[in-house]
Amino acid sequence: MRPIRITGLDKDITLWTPTSWQEVTVEQYIRIEAEGWDGADLIHLLSMLSGHDLKELDNITDTSLFDVLAIHLNFITKEAPDFKNIPISKTFKLDGKEFDVPSDLELETLGQKILMSNLRQQDNMIKQVANALAIYFQPIYDNSTFDRKRLPYIVKMIHKEPIVDMFPIVDFFFQKLTEYKKNGISF
Secondary structure, rough: OEEEEOOOOOOOOEEEEEOOHHHEEHHHHHHHHOOOOOOOOHHHHHHHOOOOOOOHHHHOOOOHHHHHHHHHHOHHHOOOOOOHHOOOEEEEEEOOOEOOOOOOOOOOHHHHHHHHHHHHHOOOOHHHHHHHHHHHHHHHHHHOOHHHHHHHHHHHHOOOHHHHHHHHHHHHHHHHHHHHHHHHOOO
């Protein structure tokens, strides 16, 4: 993450934004997808990546910032990874701790399978990345049985992780569920 200092407002602010796809978090990527970035409006992109108010950013008086943004955020348009072709890691990190990715989803609980199946039926998989991962990561992270009440807490942690690390894992989970359905195992 790199700071962008903005002085053309009522107060000086520093926004921390990614400089590569490896730094774009799940939360930032969901914001980009949900708000539908048009590929050109750098202020809108800056708002989505920083979480800062768009109206305030729109009213920056320092127009020299445009060149800084164009260079700083160039990676978004030029280096977009094909998330489905990123190799899945055998481990994942949450809150700085490393865990093994579950490989056999048939061993998971009925509650996990039903919640995951419900997510899978929704329209936009990108918006469901953190929820889907939380369903399977919660028992591993907590070293306990599945507890759906803990999912919002796990989702918050997943939101802070890089999308390039998390998307391949959730794609693997959805593929496994599809395989199970094809083999007559329904959830």
